[in-house]
Amino acid sequence: MNASKVYRCGRCQRRARRTLTGWNVTMRGGRPVGYLCPDCQTPDENAEAEINQATLTYLGAGADGRHRAVPKVSAS
Template identity: 50%
Template sequence: MTTDKSSPKTPTCVRCGRTYDGSGDWNINYRHGVTVGYLCPDDQTPGDNAEAVINEATGAGTVHEVQPGSPEHAEAVVQHVYAMTQEVLREFLERVVNSAFGMALDPHALADQAVERISGTIGDGGNPEGLRRVVQEMLQEMLDEMHGGESS
């Protein structure tokens, strides 16, 4: 495994917590172009292995590594934060649609969920409140778009 230079974390397996020691065939998991985790050889399922082989053979899993501090890294981080925030909102809306009862929209709770996911993948940049503010603004923009540009 070549560790992703854009990741600030020491590689550890997302399933068992084992720290990468330089041996074995580890997989790097990417989401939205950002490293979100590593899988040690002992915790890889046949599906994980098949996906890695297919991605490697087809180039589908190719992710351009970027250096922290570069404009490309900043753009990848922004895309990841935006995509994770969208994902939290989409999951909430799916729960509303699948629920027999109405559910109240709590933007602060949704922002907390998004920040928790983002912090678990790429960290919070040492400024969790700043990240929370950015996520809340993104959520508000998404909600405004859903309401035809009206502020909610």
């Protein structure tokens, strides 16, 4: 956890405190490019985040700073 990093909502400019729990992170090319606080997320965006959470496993940032996610393998 990098304490000096400040996350700011792209719509209301609100700052996240310490954690991004409930926040929506927009990823582009493996890098986080935008953040949305829970108050600014539309139901659609919320649903999309839930689906991503359910279907992707986040591996976190690698040595190059890029974030990676892999589809969850469903055991059938």
